[in-house]
Amino acid sequence: MITFFDRLKGMIKKAESICIMTHRYMDLDGFGASLGLYEIIEKYNKNVFIITNKSEQDDSISKALEKITRKRKFSFIDSMEALDLATPHTLLIILDVHKKEMVEVPYLIDNVGSVVIIDHHIKGENIISDTDLDYIKTSVSSTVEIIVDFLKLEKQTIEPVVATIMLAGMYIDTNNFNIKTTTNTYLAGAYLMENGADNVVKQELFQENKKTFIRRQKLLKNSYMINENMILCMLDNNIHKGSELAKIAEELLQIEDVEASFAIGHVEKGIIGISARSLGKINVEKVMKQFGGGGHKTDAAARVEGQSLSKIKIKIENMLK
Secondary structure: OHHHHHHHHHHHHHOOEEEEEOEOOOOHHHHHHHHHHHHHHHOOOOEEEEEOOHHHOOHHHHHHHHHHHHHOOOOEEOHHHHHHHOOOOEEEEEEOOOEHHHEOOHHHHHHOOEEEEEEOOOOOOOEOOOOOEEEEOOOOOOHHHHHHHHHHHOOOOOOHHHHHHHHHHHHHHOOOOOOOOOHHHHHHHHHHHHOOOOHHHHHHHHOOOHHHHHHHHHHHOOEEEOOOOEEEEEEEEEEOOHHHHHHHHHHHOOOOOOOEEEEEEEEEOOEEEEEEEEOOOOOHHHHHHOOOOEEOOOEEEEEEEOOOHHHHHHHHHHHHO
16 A cells, blocks of 8 residues: 555656546545545645536535535636646546546546546446556545545645545445444544544535435335345436435435345436445445446445336346345
């Protein structure tokens, strides 16, 4: 790990500009990790930018952006601005994803001088090729945990609002520190608390309006047991955010005897999203690979084009019964 960060620092020092990019529908792990890495890079007096997409943000990211812009100036840019900035001397650091079709701006990869990947998901097919450096560590809880290790090596402190958002990212990816946690995960959380992470503000990022909450509870009523320890929820025919599917899958794990959960629904016209969660005994990443997706043993997802909800439901049932 130290060797990787040393090499990354060398690339940062040589680059004229650095862009940080995560996956489409950025979550708090990707966003928190981006903020932490930005803090490190800025220390080296480099032009650094975080790529965001306002049209594909869930409420938690919108709230986090609002809180961070009140306290601290970060350089956020959209996809077109990123392309305008890209040169052979630009370093692109991709966080929390390693598949080209899943990143925020896929065509940016071919327009920069160097590409680095930092991720914690199990390697799947279509991994980005021709990277200059990559660090994919599946044993860690989150990309935030990796960036915290980098911050600690740099002996760097961060502002409380950044620490809070990073901690929120860890909470999301560990289901409130219930899965994928090791001693180092808790040490990373302790570092963020030492830097002023606020649990009250963190919880505010997760809050949602009453209408959204009630709608999800109604959708949860459509869930049923596939077998003795797996549950599935098929949403209605409306378009839903991927984050909503993820929340449903996570809530289903709270049900007694459930070891793995699946939520399926329309995320775009003609595209079905699948979100899968597990307490650890069942590897949901293997299931999602059958649908062209991936992720981690305990949390994974897929997007399927040109199929109906009922066909996806039947396929999952047949695979798991």
